[in-house]
Amino acid sequence: MAKTLNILLMDPPYESSNTATSLRLIEATLKKGNNVTVFAYEGATALSFRHQKGHPNPVKKTSLEEEKHPLTKDFVSALFEVAKKKDVEFKWVNCGLCVDERGVGDWVEGPVRGGPPQFVEAVQKSDKTLIVATTR
């Protein structure tokens, strides 16, 4: 029987390995046929921001095309694809107040706006809740 992981992310893109580790954990959970609810809090609300752009790498002298700079919005979209293929439930809730503070309200397809009430509801429905907080 499928279980449900509820996970709160807090770090902004490109600042901490917490993000990559958490996204890998989410992918693995989905691939095993389980449901996942993500609550993106504070800087993590920028993970799904639609207007992220890649860039060339002047140190390595690679072009934009050669660099293929990873974008977290693509990671988020890919996780929705994984969930769709596995036919499991995947929710991504962006903290609305945090989004407004940062002006990152235009997201890729999938995430929705929410707040603590939605998080509490997810806690009650989940088998486990994991807080991945910024620790600096």
Added chain:
Amino acid sequence: MATILSVIDTAYRATLEEQDDTSLWFTHACKNSGADVHILLTGNAVNYAVKTQNPKPLHLGTSSVSSPNKFHEDLESFTKTGSKVFFIKEDLIERGIGTDSLIGIEGIKRSNLASFIDDYDHIWHW
């Protein structure tokens, strides 16, 4: 209903620009949304319970933060909801803070932490 212990360990994380501690604020908001949640202050966050805090406003050119947060007041407000706030006694002693300088909250010994945590269904570590 699941019982939750919100362990606040990282202190003063962007608290001037936010005018709040984001983990403390979030925990209180979850309480207001119906969660059975309590707080454990550990590490530098034990200082949040010191009742003589008086942070000064921040001024940067013409911009300012005129209402810096007073965390002991936030904690007192949180306890008025019926939830409890705890702290690790050793973390207070290591920082030279006397219990008489704190708001009325309960200390627990570090050696009792495992059994203390075992009473909760969820642990949120901030």
